[in-house]
Amino acid sequence: MTSWQQAAAGDSALMNDFQTICGFGGRLSGTGQDEAAMEWALTRLREIGPDVRRVSVPYDGWRCLASSLTLLGGKPANLECVPLLRSASTAPEGLEGTVLDLGAGRPEDFERAGDAVRGKIVLVRHEYPFSQGHVHRRRKYDMAVAQGAVAFLIANPLPGAGPLSGSSGRPRDGAGIPAAYIDHEAALALAAQPGARVRLHIQGEELRDSMACAGILDLPGGRDSRIVISAHMDGHDLGCSALDNATGVAVALAAARILEPRLGPGTPGLRICFFTAEEWALAGSARYLADMPATERDTLKFNINLDTVAGDDTLCALISEYPALAGVVDGAAARAGVAVSHWLPFMPNSDHANFAKHGIPALRLVAGFEKPESRVRHILSRGDVAGIIHEDELRNALAVTCAMASLALDMSDDDLDALKAGSTCPRV
Ligand SMILES: [Zn+2]
Structure with a gap:
């Protein structure tokens, strides 16, 4: 020794x-x-x-007051979601939209999707953060914002491990879109229905001082x-x-x-x-x-x-x-x-x-x-x-x-x- x-x-x-x-x-x-x-x-x-x-x-403090994610069409199903820290809020009645599955959600995925991202609720996957090639959540979020997505979902790729938690990096009173982590199983359910419609509800509160x-x-x-x-x-x-x-x-x-x-x-x-x-x-x-x-x-x-x-x-x-x-x-x-x-x-x-x-x-x-x-x-x-x-x-x-x-x-x-x-x- x-x-x-x-x-x-x-x-x-x-x-x-x-x-x-x-x-x-x-x-x-x-x-x-x-x-x-x-x-x-x-x-x-x-x-x-x-x-x-x-x-x-x-x-820039913030707290989540309420959140939910519902898969629409047929019998509505509630999916577990965890809003990113400092996520933008949806309207009080929630945000309804079409999910666009961008796979891992790497720069090439966003590039390929091009203008199809506009107006969509983008779905990407979280990557193991300690590797040379990984693309960070905040970069994926920023690409979604830049290409006109209306909301951002990021899935834990590990089965049975639940959702994750992380920051959106949105500054106080800064522009941004509602953003949340979901679990692997929720991502599977969304990916199984191309064009799936969901309602995302996030109410957050800015904490001054x-x-x-x-x-x-x-x-x-x-x-x-x-x-x-x-x-x-x-x-x-x-x-x-x-x-x-x-x-x-x-x-x-x-x-x-x-x-x-x-x-x-x-x-x-x-x-x-x-x-x-x-x-x-x-x-x-x-x-x-x-x-x-x-x-x-x-x-x-x-x-x-x-x-x-x-x-x-x-x-x-x-x-x-x-x-x-x-x-x-x-x-x-x-x-x-x-x-x-x-x-x-x-x-x-x-x-x-x-x-x-x-x-x-x-x-x-x-x-x-x-x-x-x-x-x-x-x-x-x-x-x-x-x-x-x-x-x-x-x-x-x-x-x-x-x-x-x-x-x-x-x-x-x-x-x-x-x-x-x-x-x-x-x-x-
Ligand atoms: Zn740490």
Whole structure:
């Protein structure tokens, strides 16, 4: 065993913390569960260091008041649906229309359908998000809007797994169309009847003055520069957001405990950031970083974002078009004794994307990259519960996180700044 594996194996609170976070429920921002979990996390952070604060950040809150989907023709049948966060509402009596099945709903599918999309209720399929070729829900939604669809249905491709939950990304008072997840069986029923007519009813409510929060622990070193370990606390309410992201928060807490004694006059500081409103198109971290004085932002040298770090026995670092981070990942994997692959293209699927866009070398550690059959497939579904997480996977993620952070803590500020070399990451 390497020293980092020993340290990870020796952290006795890791599994308890993980179970406690799951115990708060799905932690959807706006329900209060994310706030309660954050209060608990702040208490845990105070046991590691005194410089703990809670930063409030506004975001575009919204809640669903009512929703239904009815297959018309013959005997009307109710199909289960879950509106996307911030979906546009239908008229109070609902929206009746013809379903156009675009299969996966990839760019080529929309291109082929062309003008036939106009006025239709488009049906597409969700794709496993952690693979190089996948097309994100919000891109499919945007294509449907751009081509004149009147509503958007996106199906979970997994049989018996229910619908999913996710964000539409529609801004406050922004244009958009009613949009909802459905389950595999509902999609089969719709696909079996070309030209099927449905009535979709979604009533949502804009919540003005919604506030999300970030929980911050600063552990000082000997210099102003800082290494940041982040994880989002919020989730979705079908399951208990165990994969996404009780795993990341529990590992970040344990990493802070293990790394705290390593900080000293010769090292940068370590900052732990817990975000909420991540599931709302990354709104929490976007606002936290945008509101931060540029002088403070300049001290943040490297972001290790932990999101869905167990659920499979493989780990990948998404290094956000910062090619120099590949060396950090390889070095840390060797030190941790745990294999970690890396993927260079920018993937704006978690809070690391906001750090990266501010010019801060940033990566997301994720389990199950290119493993659609892994337990990570339960993400965003009612199957995202504590029981699917294996302790050894969580401990491997912890060993890798400690090894990456430790490697960065040993670097000079010049070496840390060199991690930006050759980056082609898009900027804010
Ligand atoms: Zn996540």
